[in-house]
Amino acid sequence: MSSKVPRILVTGASGLLGRAVIKIFKQKNFDVIGLAFSRAGPGLVKCDLTDHEAVTTLIERERPDFIIHAAAERFPDMVESRYEETCLLNIRTAGHIAAVAYRIGSRIIHISTDYVFDGKSPPYKADAVCNPLSKYGSTKLESEKAVLAVAPNACILRIPVLYGPVERLGESAVTCLLDVLKSKKPQSVSHHDQRCPAHVDDIANILADMVALIMKGANLSGIYQWSGREKMTKYDMILAMSRVFSLPHQHISPSHAASPIRPYDPEMDVSGLTDLGIAHHTKFEDGIKECLARWI
Template sequence: MQTIAITGATGLLGRALVKIFKTQYNIIGCGFRRAAPPLVSLDLSDQGAVNNFLDEYAPDVLIHAAAERKPDVCETDHAQTLALNVAASEHLAAQCSQRGIRLFFISTDYVFDGTQPPYNEQATTNPLNFYGQSKQRAEQAVLSIDPGHCVIRIPVLYGEVEYLAESAVTVIAEQLKASPSGAHDDWAIRYPTHVEDIALTLADLVALPAKKLGGIYHVSDTQAMTKYQMARTMAAQLGVDAEQLVAVPEPTQSAARPHNCALQDTRLHELGIAHHRDFASAIASVLSKHL
């Protein structure tokens, strides 16, 4: 049985990866501050500890899902963002290459500026904020070290959250509960994607021979929605009158966001890999556990 190591296993995507992969593989999940057995505590900024981890567990595949993903946080702390999103990823890529470990690096649609969607895997990147810039640099480092490594670009995620503010999607429900007539962004077009669909897609990719892989893959659902539209979708379940909600037609966050970063999953389509679900029913299932 192959061994799959997963960084960021305490996070939203990481937990879904563990859930999906543990049915077929030996899983070594790691985190940092929130890691508790059976997860392994690993400081990705400690290169010696990373090397020891890879030598001790000798995974066949490493899925690198750990990152600082909040654009506004990245904008205010460049040093920490570079340490985790770039330096740690570059080191993992080099060490995995030396040991013959297949690396899947989780990136973002924010490497694009959102002006010419949809974007295929070969499209020119032009990130608008520091989060996107850090991921762009990491992508370039990972693939320059080993073209056999895989970069997985994903959009905004939702799924089984530990608390509503854990996801940029489910936090909208928390905002609705606090302010039933609040304002929500109706400018940026997003493609909310369930973390289990990302995990299922990765499971399909991992099952393929390594010689067939390498390079960039886009994984995204296809329902285009602004946060205002997501809020209207969630309103009824929360007992909120959707007609009270206020649409904000221009961006308001401190870190610049792209208008529309639709990811075209050309390579997955060629492989016959597709995992999607209806947003309305999926988000209803997620929220039902928090009402």
């Protein structure tokens, strides 16, 4: 590709990750177009991604150099109850966007998840056998296949549970734990499932680095992975928040019960990115203090 400023189309631009991508990419002076639907605010283009005709028209009009496809139904419990709608958004729409992108010469980076793994034998290489335990994980695995089937030069970026500046605490499975910590009600929190949380700014910077390398002529395609560098249970995260904000946690007890739909330890091997010189990690206590201070 040329040295011109890349034109980037970001789906899910009103979401937790999408907002960070828009912010970081604009800081790097990329030409950014953000798409959203139910929360399309100022500066974003409203588009129903499941309206494939409208999506085709928009992509052909804007002709982006890259599409960062971050839009998805990502809450596992929601997927279980709204499976058909999720398949339309997570699988068929991803495949459609990838096909249009490939046809007009755009490069797509599709966001996936560590939930494609069962968590029994970490750390997982990018080519490790996938065995999702949940319908969410299954839809994201099928979305990877749908994208790569129609866009052989596509990149998949698998990421872990995310946190960052939220519009509401329930927007992230990490930040929602602050409500638990602040309540006085005795509760139990999982101290079983392992997680490798990542700050959304880290993921956005990784995506920006991938775009920059491709713009310089690097041959990036296929599956890449990023896990945060600290392994924690939800109970560990509660304890970290307790330390950072000096909040009592005695009303919270650790639960060692396993979840049938969440992998025990889905840590992913990140060498595909680090071998390219790409690595960004915010220390959890620093990141969580920054993004939750306004909620204290």
